[in-house]
Amino acid sequence: MMDQGIVLTKNPNVAYRIYDGEATVVMPERAEVKVVNEIGSVVWDKIDGKRTVEQIVESALQSVLADFDVAPDEARRDILAFLRELREHGMVS
Amino acid sequence: MSSGVEISPARTGGEFRPDEGYFTSPGEAFGPRSVTLSIGPLVIGISGLSARLAEALDSRYRPFVVREAGVPDVRIALRRAGVDRFLEFRGGPAGETYRLESRLEGPRLTLWSYEFAGYLEAFARRAELALTADEGPLFDRGLENFLRVVTASFVLERGGFLLHASGIVRRGKAYVFFGPSGSGKTTVTHLSPDDVVLSDDLTLVIRNAGRYEAAGIPFGMAHHRVPETRASFPVASFNRLVQSTEVRREPLPGARALAELAGSLPFVMQETKQSARAVEVVARAIEQVSVWRLHFRKDGGFWNVVEERVG
Numbered sequence: 169m170m171d172q173g174i175v176l177t178k179n180p181n182v183a184y185r186i187y188d189g190e191a192t193v194v195m196p197e198r199a200e201v202k203v204v205n206e207i208g209s210v211v212w213d214k215i216d217g218k219r220t221v222e223q224i225v226e227s228a229l230q231s232v233l234a235d236f237d238v239a240p241d242e243a244r245r246d247i248l249a250f251l252r253e254l255r256e257h258g259m260v261s
Numbered sequence: 262m263s264s265g266v267e268i269s270p271a272r273t274g275g276e277f278r279p280d281e282g283y284f285t286s287p288g289e290a291f292g293p294r295s296v297t298l299s300i301g302p303l304v305i306g307i308s309g310l311s312a313r314l315a316e317a318l319d320s321r322y323r324p325f326v327v328r329e330a331g332v333p334d335v336r337i338a339l340r341r342a343g344v345d346r347f348l349e350f351r352g353g354p355a356g357e358t359y360r361l362e363s364r365l366e367g368p369r370l371t372l373w374s375y376e377f378a379g380y381l382e383a384f385a386r387r388a389e390l391a392l393t394a395d396e397g398p399l400f401d402r403g404l405e406n407f408l409r410v411v412t413a414s415f416v417l418e419r420g421g422f423l424l425h426a427s428g429i430v431r432r433g434k435a436y437v438f439f440g441p442s443g444s445g446k447t448t449v450t451h452l453s454p455d456d457v458v459l460s461d462d463l464t465l466v467i468r469n470a471g472r473y474e475a476a477g478i479p480f481g482m483a484h485h486r487v488p489e490t491r492a493s494f495p496v497a498s499f500n501r502l503v504q505s506t507e508v509r510r511e512p513l514p515g516a517r518a519l520a521e522l523a524g525s526l527p528f529v530m531q532e533t534k535q536s537a538r539a540v541e542v543v544a545r546a547i548e549q550v551s552v553w554r555l556h557f558r559k560d561g562g563f564w565n566v567v568e569e570r571v572g
Binding site for chain 1: 514515516517519520523524530531532533535536537539540544
């Protein structure tokens with residue numbers, strides 16, 4: 169489980185670029201390059217060092233539901249799972 | 262006569278990671294000679310060579326050796342390491358992935374591996390390289406690996422990049438084939454016997470008068486060959502190789518193209534500033550040059566697909 173109240177910040181060492189909705193994320197510390205899909209990019213974009221997990225989820229959920237054909241519960245679950253994955257990979261803290 | 266490099270007994274066994282003071286102590290050069298290489302937009306001066314080493318480099322890198330090249334973009338001073346090794350080979354019979362460690366302190370990037378340690382300072386245009394061997398395969402490998410890092414770092418500053426790729430020139434255009442080891446980079450060069458091979462392992466992509474061109478480097482071949490030319494050619498396409506039973510290609514959209522190319526950049530993706538710069542440089546290149554995923558069989562049929570015009 170992820171504490172909904174913590175503020176998430178992008179790892180300052182991560183380089184990224186968004187293309188047509190998808191993001192390329194480079195993590196030099198791990199020598200890894202990842203492509204984040206369109207929904208993931210929406211979430212990534214909301215991580216600004218000010219929003220809490222809860223605020224990121226709510227904000228991303230609004231954008232995702234407006235632009236993608238996905239059920240709200242499923243979208244919320246996916247967004248949280250994605251945030252957990254980002255933390256596990258050291259892309260956010 | 263002292264070498265000028267103090268070696269404590271504790272440093273001669275095991276691994277020796279050069280600390281900040283290592284390069285501040287005076288080092289002993291191999292000799293007074295120097296060689297200048299012209300690689301794409303870069304002029305690299307190598308000094309501290311013995312007459313024999315200079316002649317050997319002159320002969321091996323012949324198409325890239327220049328006599329009058331003005332002020333080099335970077336000067337590399339060679340010195341004796343004064344230690345048996347920097348990193349210790351830990352692999353068993355199957356070997357180990359070549360280890361290269363680095364440290365960034367201010368403007369100085371220090372690197373070390375088994376047979377060399379060196380630093381480079383891009384702004385000051387200088388580098389120093391300590392080699393454990395006076396000559397022979399260990400000397401050659403240490404020098405070439407360091408030259409690869411220097412080339413990758415300096416070309417990035419010029420808006421280009423060194424790519425883990427083969428480069429083949431056909432009808433005046435360069436086709437760049439990239440991917441990890443085993444993806445088929447050398448294979449496509451063997452399947453192109455009538456074309457000019459720039460490299461089968463490391464291809465330089467440079468920005469020249471607003472367009473992207475590919476060039477070989479003298480230490481970019483997997484099997485110690487040197488390309489016949491140091492000329493550069495306009496890049497027609499970047500092709501991510503995928504071995505297959507069929508021959509086809511599909512365009513790689515922006516984020517994936519960038520990820521695939523960035524994942525094939527040697528040496529520059531481990532350090533934050535360089536990796537950010539690399540992302541920026543590659544992103545600019547793929548605005549101009551198309552990137553494809555190329556499924557190919559081990560015959561020359563892939564050229565029909567690669568040379569297809571789009572639109």
